[in-house]
Amino acid sequence: MATNTKRKESMADRVYEALKDDIFEFRLIPGDKFSEGDVGTRLHASRTPVREALYRLQREGYVEVLFRSGWQVKPFDFRQVEELYDLRITLERAAMHKICALDEEPQAIRTLIAIWNPDHPSERAVGSTVRALDESFHCDLVAAAGNREMTRIHREITDRLRIVRRLDFTREDRVDATYVEHAAILDALRTNLASDAADRLTQHIRASQKAVREITMERIREAAEAHRRVATEAGVR
Incomplete structure (x- = not known):
């Protein structure tokens, strides 16, 4: 059980770093919309670590969740x-x-x-x-x-x-x-x-x-x- 949890956290960290790098390097630009499935497919990750990474990025102010329509890179303010x-x-x-x-x-x-x-x-x-x-x-x-x-x-x-x-x-x-x-x-x-x-x-x-x-x-x-x-x-x- 502990090994599975550690692996999940490690994948969430990798997804987080990949998405943050995409945002910092403007591969994802302010206003871009995407789904958890899009991210999971591209980064070969399951939904749980993708969601954990996205919630972490949301807390830091880089992305926001859209009601019933996935996620969005937060527009530049x-x-x-x-x-x-x-x-x-x-x-x-x-x-x-x-x-x-x-x-x-x-x-x-x-x-x-x-x-x-x-x-x-x-x-x-x-x-x-x-x-x-x-x-x-x-x-x-x-x-x-x-x-x-x-x-x-x-x-x-x-x-x-x-x-x-x-x-x-x-x-x-x-x-x-x-x-x-x-x-x-x-x-x-x-x-x-x-x-x-x-x-x-x-x-x-x-x-x-x-x-x-x-x-x-x-x-x-x-x-x-x-x-x-x-x-x-x-x-x-």
């Missing part, structure tokens, strides 16, 4: 994204002031300086590693302020924005800008310039926000056009 960015900026600005008011410089600041001020450009991270480091940069700064509730709420916002924020590192110019801007924020913190650090952080987040919106719209348009081409070719055949 740009207003909600803007509001989450606003809240994120408020929390991170407050963290800058709290850090500068501390009696001692947190170890996290020294660690972040070592990461974002490499001795040579060749030491910079690439690809998914940059995305992970960028997320850690912002989360670690808020955590360094020492307010546990602020840290918890900020992590929740980070989780909800991950689907768009990861796109910020698909362009080399944005990777370069991130290194420069992170270094400037840390320099302001190290010299105890709270307002300067907060302003630099705000400019950095707003630039990223603008870039990911543009890239998201571009990727959705490209994916929708690819979907139309496939549908047209299938109709011709």
Whole structure:
């Protein structure tokens, strides 16, 4: 019995990861509809793990169930994204002031300086590693302020924005800008310039926000056009 349960959970995890990857890579685009049977057939999975994976994605806000008509990739809500960015900026600005008011410089600041001020450009991270480091940069700064509730709420916002924020590192110019801007924020913190650090952080987040919106719209348009081409070719055949 335990072995069967473990196998079922493992399949549910695999279906979850596959569907989430499809959503993140725009193979499934906002508004796409599908059934549990479609997913099961494509991923060679039975209904139970498919349903478990879909409910998990629903809880995380990626899909929604449609009454008597299957599932749908949740339509992109740009207003909600803007509001989450606003809240994120408020929390991170407050963290800058709290850090500068501390009696001692947190170890996290020294660690972040070592990461974002490499001795040579060749030491910079690439690809998914940059995305992970960028997320850690912002989360670690808020955590360094020492307010546990602020840290918890900020992590929740980070989780909800991950689907768009990861796109910020698909362009080399944005990777370069991130290194420069992170270094400037840390320099302001190290010299105890709270307002300067907060302003630099705000400019950095707003630039990223603008870039990911543009890239998201571009990727959705490209994916929708690819979907139309496939549908047209299938109709011709």
